[in-house]
Amino acid sequence: MPELPVDASARLQPLNSLQQILGYTEPIFNAPMAGAAGGALAAAVSAAGGFGMLGIGGNVTKEWIDSEASLAASSGRGWGAGLMAWVLAKNMDPLEHVLAHGPSFVCISFGEPGPAAALAHESGSLVGMQVGNAAELSRALEDDIDVVICRGNEGGGHGRNEVSTLPLLQLALERTGKPVIAAGGLATAAGVAAVLGSGASAAWIGTRFAAATESMSHRNIKEAIGAAGIDDTVYTSAFDIAQRIDWPVHYGGRALRNDFSDTWASDIDALKAAVGADDTLTKHVDGARAKGDISLAPVYAGQSAGLSKAGQGAAEIVADLAGFRSVLQRAARRWETA
Ligand SMILES: Cc1cc2nc3c(=O)[nH]c(=O)nc-3n(C[C@H](O)[C@H](O)[C@H](O)COP(=O)(O)O)c2cc1C
Known part of the structure; x- marks a missing residue:
């Protein structure tokens, strides 16, 4: 040997x-x-x-x-x-x-x-x-x-x-x-x-x-992960900002792209302004999480969703x-x- x-x-x-x-x-x-x-x-x-x-x-x-x-x-x-x-x-x-x-x-x-x-x-x-x-x-x-x-x-x-x-x-x-x-x-x-x-x-x-x-x-989250491809994710802090969660700035999250991330992930300044103005957006995302509405709620998942x-x-x-x-x-x- x-x-x-x-x-x-x-x-x-x-x-x-x-x-x-x-x-x-x-x-x-x-x-x-x-x-x-x-x-x-x-x-x-x-x-x-x-x-x-x-x-x-x-x-x-x-x-x-x-x-x-x-x-x-x-x-x-x-x-x-x-x-x-x-x-x-x-x-x-x-x-x-x-x-x-x-x-x-x-x-x-x-x-x-x-x-x-x-x-x-x-x-x-x-x-x-x-x-x-x-x-x-x-x-x-x-x-x-x-x-x-x-x-x-x-x-x-x-x-x-x-x-x-x-x-x-x-x-x-x-x-x-x-x-x-x-x-x-x-x-x-x-x-x-x-x-x-x-x-x-x-x-x-x-x-x-x-x-x-x-x-x-939520079962909608599991099904969305099962249906996703390897290139369907986005790395963003948008969901945390919307939910007012204090993650340190250098820790964003990788999630499946959805309507919410398509709208806000590329315009974080506008998102911060909207969240600062009132709590409408925060309530929407919190409500979506509770209901399993995956068009707005974060579905945290990595590139391996495409293999899951x-x-x-x-x-x-x-x-x-x-x-x-x-x-x-x-x-x-x-x-x-x-
Ligand atoms: C839905 C979800 C929630 C996570 N929550 C945590 C957490 O609470 N604490 C933690 O240390 N890591 C957390 N992670 C990160 C994992 O520990 C791990 O680094 C990651 O899932 C590995 O990559 P993979 O998703 O491609 O397997 C989470 C990951 C996912 C997908």
């Missing part, structure tokens, strides 16, 4: 130990998605051998966290939660509430993770951080982050719009021996094989699981993605040297 290059052998230990610590048999994480990834999705993904994650939004109650975390834990396997650093900077309660349920992993993204990471470590959880550019990657290489999630700008939901998944993943793998997980644009066994073949510890998948039967998303289907259960999705093994075997055979 040829000798492993030095950096690859240095990576083997953390790769194996992440799987051992978190207990997954399939290297598939459902992304923590506020509004989509509740306890039912997380439990179903963990039960199927993957690693289930809860998405904790900005205005959830303790009661919501208690019931969804109990559901996530009901699989009897490891589970985790994702929270937003800029929300926790104002109020650490959601993190404290979720930690009381004993997740083995928490991911703190979109802002400075330090204080939240310290609290999570005190509770015995591993801590991850999603990174979307080189500066965030450098921050994640500091001691208080255990797992780096490279989230490319093809991904759905909020994040940076600077670098795509593969360049970010390659840079992270060059720079660290910590476990690195790839996120953004992954929805098939071939995509999972691509990142695992590169050295990622796991694939972190949002959009495809947002359309799963166990997802909390509605109506599939999480176990079916995990089993399909587990086909990465045959993709890797076929590639290894094809390129074997004589």
Whole structure:
């Protein structure tokens, strides 16, 4: 057997130990998605051998966290939660509430993770951080982050719009021996094989699981994701501005294009003026969300919507993605040297 290059052998230990610590048999994480990834999705993904994650939004109650975390834990396997650093900077309660349920992993993204990471470590959880550019990657290489999630700008939901998944993943793998997980644009066994073949510890998948039967998303949202093509998305802050949600400016969101984004995404100044004038637009978008009117409400989804289907259960999705093994075997055979 040829000798492993030095950096690859240095990576083997953390790769194996992440799987051992978190207990997954399939290297598939459902992304923590506020509004989509509740306890039912997380439990179903963990039960199927993957690693289930809860998405904790900005205005959830303790009661919501208690019931969804109990559901996530009901699989009897490891589970985790994702929270937003800029929300926790104002109020650490959601993190404290979720930690009381004993997740083995928490991911703190979109802002400075330090204080939240310290609290999570005190509770015995591993801590991850999603990174979307080189500066965030450098921050994640500091001691208080255990797992780096490279989230490319093809991904759905909020994040940076600077670098795509593969360049970010390659840079992270060059720079660290910590476990690195790839996120953004992954929805098939071939995509999972691509990142695992590169050295990622796991694939972190949002959009495809947002359309799963166990997802909390409105059925119109799931159907819209299932029907979308890979080039039907837009990256914009327009939905946040309309809903008066205080996301830091460098974190817009990738969503399916609709009537609302076609009207406002290219004229953010006019949108700000309209929202500043009165609350008509805010009420329209909030109302559309409540009704599942996807012509106005945001349908957060990435380019992999074009590879996702509605109506599939999480176990079916995990089993399909587990086909990465045959993709890797076929590639290894094809390129074997004589
Ligand atoms: C509907 C939706 C909601 C999301 N909400 C969150 C969130 O609450 N917290 C978070 O850390 N990431 C969130 N994300 C981003 C995901 O963690 C992940 O980076 C992204 O989904 C990966 O790209 P993909 O959608 O192409 O799989 C969300 C993504 C989607 C699609």
